[in-house]
Amino acid sequence: xxxxxxxxxxVKRALAERRLYKFLEQAWAVVEPGxxxxxxxxxxxxxxxxxxxxxxxxxxxxxxxxxxxxxxxAASVCLNPWTWIADPGARFMYASYSAGLSVEHAxxxxxxxxxxxxxxxxxxxxxxxxxxxxxxxxxxxxxxxxISTSVGGTVTGHxxxxxILDDPHNLNxxxxxxxxxxxxxxxxxxxxxxxxxxxxxxxxxxxxxxHQDDLASHMQEAFGYxxxxxxxxxxxxxxxxxxxxxxxxxxxxxELLCPERKGREEVAEEKRVRGRIFETQDNQNPQPDxxxxxxxxWFKVVEALPVQGRVASTRFWDCAATEAEPGxxxxxxxxVRVSRFADGMVYVExxxxxxxxxxxxxxxxxxxxxxxxxxxxxxxxxxxxxSGKSVIAARTRLLAGFDYAGxxxxxxxxxxxxxxxxxxxxxxxxxxxxxxxxxxxxxxxVVPQAKHDDQADAVAGAFExxxxxxxxxxxxxTTGG
Numbered sequence: 509x510x511x512x513x514x515x516x517x518x519v520k521r522a523l524a525e526r527r528l529y530k531f532l533e534q535a536w537a538v539v540e541p542g543x544x545x546x547x548x549x550x551x552x553x554x555x556x557x558x559x560x561x562x563x564x565x566x567x568x569x570x571x572x573x574x575x576x577x578x579x580x581x582a583a584s585v586c587l588n589p590w591t592w593i594a595d596p597g598a599r600f601m602y603a604s605y606s607a608g609l610s611v612e613h614a615x616x617x618x619x620x621x622x623x624x625x626x627x628x629x630x631x632x633x634x635x636x637x638x639x640x641x642x643x644x645x646x647x648x649x650x651x652x653x654x655i656s657t658s659v660g661g662t663v664t665g666h667x668x669x670x671x672i673l674d675d676p677h678n679l680n681x682x683x684x685x686x687x688x689x690x691x692x693x694x695x696x697x698x699x700x701x702x703x704x705x706x707x708x709x710x711x712x713x714x715x716x717x718x719h720q721d722d723l724a725s726h727m728q729e730a731f732g733y734x735x736x737x738x739x740x741x742x743x744x745x746x747x748x749x750x751x752x753x754x755x756x757x758x759x760x761x762x763e764l765l766c767p768e769r770k771g772r773e774e775v776a777e778e779k780r781v782r783g784r785i786f787e788t789q790d791n792q793n794p795q796p797d798x799x800x801x802x803x804x805x806w807f808k809v810v811e812a813l814p815v816q817g818r819v820a821s822t823r824f825w826d827c828a829a830t831e832a833e834p835g836x837x838x839x840x841x842x843x844v845r846v847s848r849f850a851d852g853m854v855y856v857e858x859x860x861x862x863x864x865x866x867x868x869x870x871x872x873x874x875x876x877x878x879x880x881x882x883x884x885x886x887x888x889x890x891x892x893x894x895s896g897k898s899v900i901a902a903r904t905r906l907l908a909g910f911d912y913a914g915x916x917x918x919x920x921x922x923x924x925x926x927x928x929x930x931x932x933x934x935x936x937x938x939x940x941x942x943x944x945x946x947x948x949x950x951x952x953x954v955v956p957q958a959k960h961d962d963q964a965d966a967v968a969g970a971f972e973x974x975x976x977x978x979x980x981x982x983x984x985x986t987t988g989g
Contacts, residue, residue, distance in 0.1 A: 521629050524590075528562075529555035531590045532582055538623045539585055539616055546578070548766045549757055550738050554582050554714075557736050560752055561670070561710045562591050570724060570733040571714040574740050574790040577766060583714045584613035584674045588654055589621045591670075596634035596650035601668035601702060605678040605691075607658035611643045613674065614656040618646060659694050667704040673713040673723075679789070682718035683922070691723050700731065720794040740765050740775060740790040783933055801925060802952040806932040807939050813857065817850040821857075823880055824915075824970035825888040826962045827869055827899075841869050842962040843876055845884065846970035854937045854974065856967055859944040870906060877910050887973050889965065890914035915969060922956055925964055928971045937971075 524531040529552050536545040554573065560566045573579050584602060591598050604610040620626055621636065633650075640647040647653040655666055659676050676695070681687035703709030713733065717724055727733040734751050742758035742765075749755045758765075764775065779786045788794045823845040828838055843860040860876055877886050886907060890896045900914030917924060931937050939945060948963050955964045 524629070525593050527555070528559050528582070528587065528590050532578075532586045535586055535589075535620055535625070538620050538625050539581060546766070546769050548768065550765055551578050551582065553736060553738065553754055554579060556752060556754065557734075557750065558583060558587055558712065561712055562587075562595075564708075566710070566734050566751055568711045568727075568731060568733040569713070570727045570735045571712070572717060572724060572735065572737040572739075572792040573714070574738075574765065574770075574792075575716055577738075577769065579714050580613060580674055583672060583712060584610075585617045585620065587672070588617050589626065592621075592634065592648065592650075592652055593630050595652075596648055597652045598670065599652055599668045599704060600654045600670045600672065601663065601666060602654065602656045602672045602674065603659050603661065603663075603676070603699065604674045605659050605676055607644075607656075607661060609675070610656040610658055614646075614654060615643055617654065618643075659691055659699075663698055663702055667702050669704055669709050671699060671702055671709070671711045673699070673711075673715070675715050676713065676723050677715065677718050679716075679718045682722065685721075685920075688719060688721055688723075692726065695723060716789045717792045717794045718789060722794070725794075737792050738765055739792045740770065740786075743791070743793070746793070783930075801922065801929050801955060802932060804949060804953055806929075806935070807856075807937060807949060807952075808935070809941050809945060810855070810938045811941055813847065813855055813940060814849055814853075819848045819850055820974040821845065821847040821880075821884040822970045822973035823858075823876060823884055823886055824966050824973060825873060825886070826966040826969065827888065828863065828962070829891065837959070838863065839960055840962045841872070842966040843873065844963065844966040844970045845880060846967065846974050848974040852936060854931060854971060856937065856939045856948070856970075858940070858942065859948050859963060859966075861944065861947070861963065870903070873903065874906060877907055877912075882910055885911040885913075885973065887913055887915050887969060889969060890916050892916075915973075917969070921961065921965065924968045924972070925955065927975070928968050931971075 520530075520534060524534050532551070532555060533545055533547070550573070554571060557566065557569055557571065561569050571579065571583070588600050591600075602610055602613065604613070618636070634648045634652070637647045637649060640653070644657065645653065645655050655663075655668065657663055659673075673695075676691050678687065700711070703711070711733075713723070713727060715724060728735050735748070736750055736754070737746070737748065738756070739746070742756060742761060742763040744759075744761060747756045764770065764772070778790065782789075823843050825841070825843045828841045840861050840863055844856065845858040847855050847857055849855070860872060862872070864872060873886070873888075877884075888900065888903060890900050896914070903914075904912055928937065939949070948967075951960065951963045952967075955961045
């Protein structure tokens, strides 16, 4: 009996040495005590491709997989100590968007190396040194080391045989162009060149998609990464075969990646709560801002407004800076009227759009205010500088007796459009039927790549005004009426 147990122990140890998946499975009780190891073909696929990097079959690997599917435990915790079993001189450098996250993985990996389970099996092959053994940088007696840093952190003077990025983007900032550019610049200017030997060194990036222009979007074509993509819901049209000959084993559209971890009910709830974010981060299918920031089916066209329940109405103006000239295609002057009702529904009632001279713009704004009535507030985007203040002051005098104000916009256009898009996606925005519907909806369907986005700016401003009752830069003159 004792001999059989010893033989089985030797077999398991040999399997763990040869296969990263088996190592992860056996090490689970050390790295995740108290939780059950959830097996799955997707974990095996991740481990097989990581193995191929270590064994020289893949030089640059990008793994795209939803959150909470064992990706970090495989790549950032177990890969390092597994590799050191056969090659303790291997040198690793890890980075995540957060230094804290990178250090957390390093500590867990070191805890595994120092565990009784690991030392009993492979402790005689190497040991961690005592003179270089801190959370962010530890070495072993065979000159292998692990350095952990953050995207944007200091790596000057250091190199590695394996460069591993685990979640390089902070998803809270993923829609910031400056944030995405900072990650891209870190990769191109610093990270990509940190291999000890550019001829044999390897790079791994494991992440979820966050934006159409995230780092992953550049890796396949610009940097030659092999891609293993594992979406939550199977899409046969996007399925590919990797360099290992691996093909997603699922066959039915929408078939789940790991029902034991995230089943139909959980997926349905996440899709309901997270909307397009789920499609981007879980299905690895980032939705471009052009064409899907707004979708046509989100806007129900109605014949008329409800009879009762109106809470607030605003017509918001986005005025062109220049007058139309022959042979040119300048912006439009647009005024969009929006109303909010007690049940939370928002209605886009009317759009006035054209190209007029400055005097013509004054006439159109005045005429629209008179037709709308004094119960409808009038707001206008205020251009920066002294000229913008002069325009607002002049219009304030022109619209004496009306609730008029200039509004100084904040944030990017896309940031200002998103609250309206979120409510439209939830089914809370209707459009009153009118001859302006087609041009209005067509523009919204293609922003921010539309040649003109004046209607999008105006409806977003009107929406904000009726929802938040914003009164920035408000000056109401009530004389003469």
